[in-house]
Amino acid sequence: MHPTLALLDRHAFPALRRGRLETLQVNLGYRCNQSCVHCHVNAGPARTEQMDDATLDTVLAFLSAGRVATLAITGGAPELHPRFRCLGEHARGLGVRVMDRCNLTVLEQPGQEDTAEFLAAQEVEIVASLPCYTLELVDRQRGKGVYETSMHVLKKLNALGYGEAQSGLVLNLVYNPQGPSLPPPQRKLEADYRRILGERHGVRFNSLYTLANMPISRFGSMLVSKQQLDPYLALLRGAHRDENLDSVMCRSLISVDWQGTVYDCDFNQMLGLPLAIAGGPRLKLAELLERDLEGNAIAVRDHCFGCTAGQGSSCGGALAAS
Ligand code: SF4
Numbered sequence: 001m002h003p004t005l006a007l008l009d010r011h012a013f014p015a016l017r018r019g020r021l022e023t024l025q026v027n028l029g030y031r032c033n034q035s036c037v038h039c040h041v042n043a044g045p046a047r048t049e050q051m052d053d054a055t056l057d058t059v060l061a062f063l064s065a066g067r068v069a070t071l072a073i074t075g076g077a078p079e080l081h082p083r084f085r086c087l088g089e090h091a092r093g094l095g096v097r098v099m100d101r102c103n104l105t106v107l108e109q110p111g112q113e114d115t116a117e118f119l120a121a122q123e124v125e126i127v128a129s130l131p132c133y134t135l136e137l138v139d140r141q142r143g144k145g146v147y148e149t150s151m152h153v154l155k156k157l158n159a160l161g162y163g164e165a166q167s168g169l170v171l172n173l174v175y176n177p178q179g180p181s182l183p184p185p186q187r188k189l190e191a192d193y194r195r196i197l198g199e200r201h202g203v204r205f206n207s208l209y210t211l212a213n214m215p216i217s218r219f220g221s222m223l224v225s226k227q228q229l230d231p232y233l234a235l236l237r238g239a240h241r242d243e244n245l246d247s248v249m250c251r252s253l254i255s256v257d258w259q260g261t262v263y264d265c266d267f268n269q270m271l272g273l274p275l276a277i278a279g280g281p282r283l284k285l286a287e288l289l290e291r292d293l294e295g296n297a298i299a300v301r302d303h304c305f306g307c308t309a310g311q312g313s314s315c316g317g318a319l320a321a322s
C-alpha cells in the first residue's frame, strides 16, 4: 500500500485548536469480516490487532471520570472484540450516549446472533455504512453479497424498533462516494434513500450521513496508484469553506487506537499522526485522565480539506445544511 502522509503537507490547511471535549471515539481493533475498497482503517479478516484488557480498562476509567457525554465505538468491526458488550454496558450504565459504527453484515456472523438484541436493549445508536441504495454499487465497494445481507440486517433492526421515530432506537446510515468526487447534497440524497429503501425493501432509518472519502489508507493508496491524488486534493481544497472550520469533529472529539494512543480524529490515527501537547511525544489515554486539552493545537494536514470541502464532512455527516 502506498503511504500518503508525506504527500499531504503541501497546501497549508488552516490552523485549528481544540474546543471542549464531548466525544471519545475508541477503535477496538482492525479485524473486520469485510475488506471494503475505501476502508480508511485498512481493516479485514486477517488483521489481528485488538485492544488489550489493560487499555480497555483505561477507557472504562476515562468514562467513569465523566469526561465525555458520548462514546463512539469503531474498528474494524468493533462487535468482534470480546469486550465490546462490556464497554457498551459500562458506558450506558453511566448514562453515556453510545454509538456503534456497525457494518451491518457482522450481525450475521457466527457468534453474533444476539448482538442486535443487545444493542437494542442498551439503546445503543447504530451508525451503519451503506454507500448506495443499489446492489451493484454496494457490492462493488464492500464485497459480493454485502447488499443483500445488509438489507436482511436492516429489516431485523427495524423489527427491534430501530429507525422508528418514537422508539428511541436510532439507526443512521452513512453514504460515501464511489470515487474521488464530493458527496451530493445530504438532504436530497437522504430523501432518495428513504424512498427507494422503503419502496424496495420496507427498510426505515432515521438519518443519512454523507461523508467525503479521505485521501488516506486504502483509498489514498488507490489514488496514488491511479495518479489521482493531486487532482482529488485540488478538488477538496478548491471546495474548502472556512465556515466549516468551527464544527469539524476534531474540535470536540479524541480518537483512541487499540494501543491506547490518542489522536485528534480517526483519520489522523490511520495516518499515524498523533495528538501532541507542545510537540511532546505520543500521548496515551491514561495521561489524559486528569488533563484538559481545550486550546491544544490540532495536527492538521491536507486530508483535512476532506472535512471542510463543500457541505463539510464528519462522523455526524454534513456540517452545513444542504
Ligand atoms: S466494514 Fe468498515 S471497517 Fe470493515 S473493511 Fe469495510 S469500511 Fe473497513
Ligand code: SF4
Pocket: 248, 249, 250, 251, 264, 265, 266, 267, 268, 298, 299, 300, 301, 303, 304, 305, 307
Ligand atoms: S481530518 Fe481530522 S484533524 Fe483534519 S479537520 Fe478532519 S477531523 Fe480535524
